[in-house]
Amino acid sequence: MTDEMRTIQARAFSGCSSLKSIRIPAKVTTMGVDIFKGCSDLTIYGVSGSTAETYANNYGIPFIPDQVSQTVSCEYRTHVQNYGWQAVVADGATSGSSGKGLRLEAIQIALKNDGLDLGVAYRTHIQNYGWQGWVYDMDPSGSSGKGLRLEAIDIYLTGSDAAKYDIYYRVHAQNFGWLDWAKNARSAGTSGYGYRLEAIQIKIVPKNSPAPGPTAIPYVYPGGGVG
Numbered sequence: 265m266t267d268e269m270r271t272i273q274a275r276a277f278s279g280c281s282s283l284k285s286i287r288i289p290a291k292v293t294t295m296g297v298d299i300f301k302g303c304s305d306l307t308i309y310g311v312s313g314s315t316a317e318t319y320a321n322n323y324g325i326p327f328i329p330d331q332v333s334q335t336v337s338c339e340y341r342t343h344v345q346n347y348g349w350q351a352v353v354a355d356g357a358t359s360g361s362s363g364k365g366l367r368l369e370a371i372q373i374a375l376k377n378d379g380l381d382l383g384v385a386y387r388t389h390i391q392n393y394g395w396q397g398w399v400y401d402m403d404p405s406g407s408s409g410k411g412l413r414l415e416a417i418d419i420y421l422t423g424s425d426a427a428k429y430d431i432y433y434r435v436h437a438q439n440f441g442w443l444d445w446a447k448n449a450r451s452a453g454t455s456g457y458g459y460r461l462e463a464i465q466i467k468i469v470p471k472n473s474p475a476p477g478p479t480a481i482p483y484v485y486p487g488g489g490v491g
Contacts, residue, residue, distance in 0.1 A: 272295045279301070281303060307327070367462065371406055417464070419448075435465075446483065
């Protein structure tokens with residue numbers, strides 16, 4: 265059973281009397297009736313609080329929380345003026361450039377996790393176009409071959425396990441340098457200036473963990489800023 269499976273059909277393992285144990289990934293959110301009918305010595309392993317645990321309790325099947333680590337890693341890369349797509353970095357590392365005056369033109373973001381139902385959504389504000397639609401899980405956001413700068417970005421977590429984590433991100437903006445950290449769909453960057461983003465850092469942490477740094481002003485516009 266793979267970590268990408270989301271549904272187990274009714275009676276899928278019915279009559280498999282030799283089945284003694286099975287691990288059900290957290291991404292499985294739909295389980296049919298009598299999946300394990302006749303599996304009298306079965307033990308289910310899975311993530312605490314998951315659909316698998318509820319199913320096991322409802323059918324009187326022993327359930328043991330597995331020891332899979334639930335550490336989540338955020339990976340991302342940016343398309344930089346004159347250089348193209350950069351190598352993937354992770355967990356707060358800088359993607360982009362410093363001291364070169366080069367614009368970010370696009371970004372891709374994804375999460376690596378241990379079978380949790382957790383993804384990432386993001387959108388960018390592009391020169392001449394404004395805010396774009398949301399994209400997900402390593403889809404590119406931005407533009408290609410148009411020479412247009414990114415000016416701001418929003419990021420949030422998706423999936424049933426999203427409430428267990430916070431995603432923080434900050435950007436290096438033209439003429440401002442590093443702005444403060446934004447979190448969970450708050451905007452990071454600038455508006456009203458026509459300034460480029462030059463670099464970005466992204467981190468995912470357990471819910472209510474301390475912020476990586478100041479959070480007062482991640483987004484600025486003429487006359488003020490938004491915390």
